[in-house]
Amino acid sequence: MDEENDLVIRDGKIVTPSGIIHSDMAIKGTTISAIGRNLGDAKVNISAHGKFVMPGGIDSHAHIEQMSGMGQMNADTFETATRSAAMGGTTSVISFAAQATGQTLSDTVADYTARARRGAMIDYAFHITITDTSVSNFEDDLAQLVATGHRSLKIFTTYNIQLNDQKILKILALARKYGALVCVHAENDAIISNAKEQLLSAGRKSPRYHAQSRPRIAEIEAVERICQFAQYLDQPVMLFHISTSESASAVKVAQARNAPVWAETCPHYLLMTEDALDKPGLEGAKFMCSPPQRTTVDQDSLWQALKEGTLALVSSDHAPYRYDETGKLSAGPDAAFNEIANGLPGLETRLPLMFDAMVSRGGQGPQAFAQITATAPAKLYGLQKKGALVAGMDADIVIWDPERKVTYGSNDLNDNVGYNPWEGRTVTGWPAHVILRGESLVKDGHFFGSAGAGNWIDRPELATKPSGGSQQEGRT
Ligand code: DUC
Ligand code: ZN
Ligand code: ZN
Numbered sequence: 369m370d371e372e373n374d375l376v377i378r379d380g381k382i383v384t385p386s387g388i389i390h391s392d393m394a395i396k397g398t399t400i401s402a403i404g405r406n407l408g409d410a411k412v413n414i415s416a417h418g419k420f421v422m423p424g425g426i427d428s429h430a431h432i433e434q435m436s437g438m439g440q441m442n443a444d445t446f447e448t449a450t451r452s453a454a455m456g457g458t459t460s461v462i463s464f465a466a467q468a469t470g471q472t473l474s475d476t477v478a479d480y481t482a483r484a485r486r487g488a489m490i491d492y493a494f495h496i497t498i499t500d501t502s503v504s505n506f507e508d509d510l511a512q513l514v515a516t517g518h519r520s521l522k523i524f525t526t527y528n529i530q531l532n533d534q535k536i537l538k539i540l541a542l543a544r545k546y547g548a549l550v551c552v553h554a555e556n557d558a559i560i561s562n563a564k565e566q567l568l569s570a571g572r573k574s575p576r577y578h579a580q581s582r583p584r585i586a587e588i589e590a591v592e593r594i595c596q597f598a599q600y601l602d603q604p605v606m607l608f609h610i611s612t613s614e615s616a617s618a619v620k621v622a623q624a625r626n627a628p629v630w631a632e633t634c635p636h637y638l639l640m641t642e643d644a645l646d647k648p649g650l651e652g653a654k655f656m657c658s659p660p661q662r663t664t665v666d667q668d669s670l671w672q673a674l675k676e677g678t679l680a681l682v683s684s685d686h687a688p689y690r691y692d693e694t695g696k697l698s699a700g701p702d703a704a705f706n707e708i709a710n711g712l713p714g715l716e717t718r719l720p721l722m723f724d725a726m727v728s729r730g731g732q733g734p735q736a737f738a739q740i741t742a743t744a745p746a747k748l749y750g751l752q753k754k755g756a757l758v759a760g761m762d763a764d765i766v767i768w769d770p771e772r773k774v775t776y777g778s779n780d781l782n783d784n785v786g787y788n789p790w791e792g793r794t795v796t797g798w799p800a801h802v803i804l805r806g807e808s809l810v811k812d813g814h815f816f817g818s819a820g821a822g823n824w825i826d827r828p829e830l831a832t833k834p835s836g837g838s839q840q841e842g843r844t
Contacts, residue, residue, distance in 0.1 A: 372409050424765060425742055430449065443786075460491045461493075463494060465494040491805075495551055497524075511546050524552075575708065606631065611670075616678055619673070637667070655712060684714030689785070750829060
């Protein structure tokens with residue numbers, strides 16, 4: 369006789385890749401064992417009547433317990449960041465193992481592994497951020513790390529950790545050789561330096577000038593260049609945080625000619641404009657990120673690009689700094705925009721914002737939401753047992769209450785940031801019950817996680833290969 373189920377979620381609208389099924393879902397141990405009716409008894413039964421049963425969110429771009437490009441430690445530990453993520457319905461995160469200058473890649477990954485093992489409450493993987501290719505054992509370390517399941521790298525074209533074109537090509541070639549995806553922060557550094565210099569010499573230093581200091585053309589140029597590099601070497605890349613209409617078009621054009629490129633955007637580009645920076649005093653610093661928020665025209669283009677699949681997914685780019693002297697105001701109350709850390713918290717708000725915009729107001733439906741917040745990131749980054757509600761997959765599940773309305777307050781998140789950039793915004797739809805590998809992590813606002821309970825996610829291979837137009841995989 370069949371063993372009893374550990375958990376059955378009954379009578380929910382189960383959002384699967386092949387459709388929405390009004391049914392029950394059984395979990396044995398850490399795994400989804402069946403979807404259907406008459407699944408038998410269970411040790412625990414949960415009613416999901418009137419609710420959506422969704423895959424746990426996967427946030428594939430978050431900065432945790434990490435130094436910024438400007439050399440500042442961010443505000444969250446793995447413990448605070450992953451608690452916050454879980455409270456917002458996210459059960460897996462890919463953060464960064466960021467190489468310090470002179471540090472070997474193996475030491476880098478060992479460092480971040482130790483931090484995550486201590487604190488992480490949800491499952492995690494790392495993008496290895498490469499900033500210094502001159503360190504000892506570079507290629508052997510890289511080969512070894514990729515072979516042991518670290519299947520994504522991250523590089524910058526700007527900040528003091530940028531790689532020049534020659535080094536970028538070298539990394540793309542190595543990634544191709546060993547089988548990793550390369551994620552890119554793509555903005556042209558020379559254009560930014562030029563714009564910054566002009567603004568500062570004219571005395572324009574308040575946060576609102578941050579947007580002008582990173583002109584849209586800086587992003588467009590670098591995105592186009594990286595698309596060409598990806599095609600030249602036939603090496604898949606993921607273009608991070610697309611903010612402009614023209615960059616989205618450049619990605620679309622590159623995909624049409626079969627360049628192996630994917631791209632993502634973030635809620636703050638879809639739902640904020642550069643007006644967010646234009647506040648009294650330094651208040652605008654709370655919203656400063658790079659690339660900066662743009663215009664409503666860009667927002668429309670990004671939404672369209674998401675619908676078409678040009679943009680494959682939405683991540684948070686969680687980059688947490690407190691609005692005090694430990695974070696945004698570390699250069700004092702008269703800081704110029706170029707002395708203020710870039711980034712805003714987003715792990716906890718990404719899913720409710722996207723559910724509200726796509727499902728409650730946008731008419732795109734829960735399947736499209738699950739695709740861009742869980743299924744696509746799992747596929748593109750090789751998280752083989754995550755991102756879809758199918759028998760055999762990890763039981764990472766969120767029961768969404770589509771009716772619950774929440775208005776964000778000034779300091780109501782569970783991270784260590786101390787402000788909510790979405791203060792005053794009302795969202796409809798809320799992650800009522802969050803389950804990680806069969807165990808309740810959050811229920812009705814109560815948190816049951818524990819530090820160190822998150823597992824590192826091995827990625828034995830990427831779902832996509834660097835040739836033959838297979839980059840279409842993961843699109844809607
Ligand atoms: N920009 C980055 O490049 N990284 C973190 C946050 C940000 O705004
Ligand atoms: Zn970035
Ligand atoms: Zn980032």
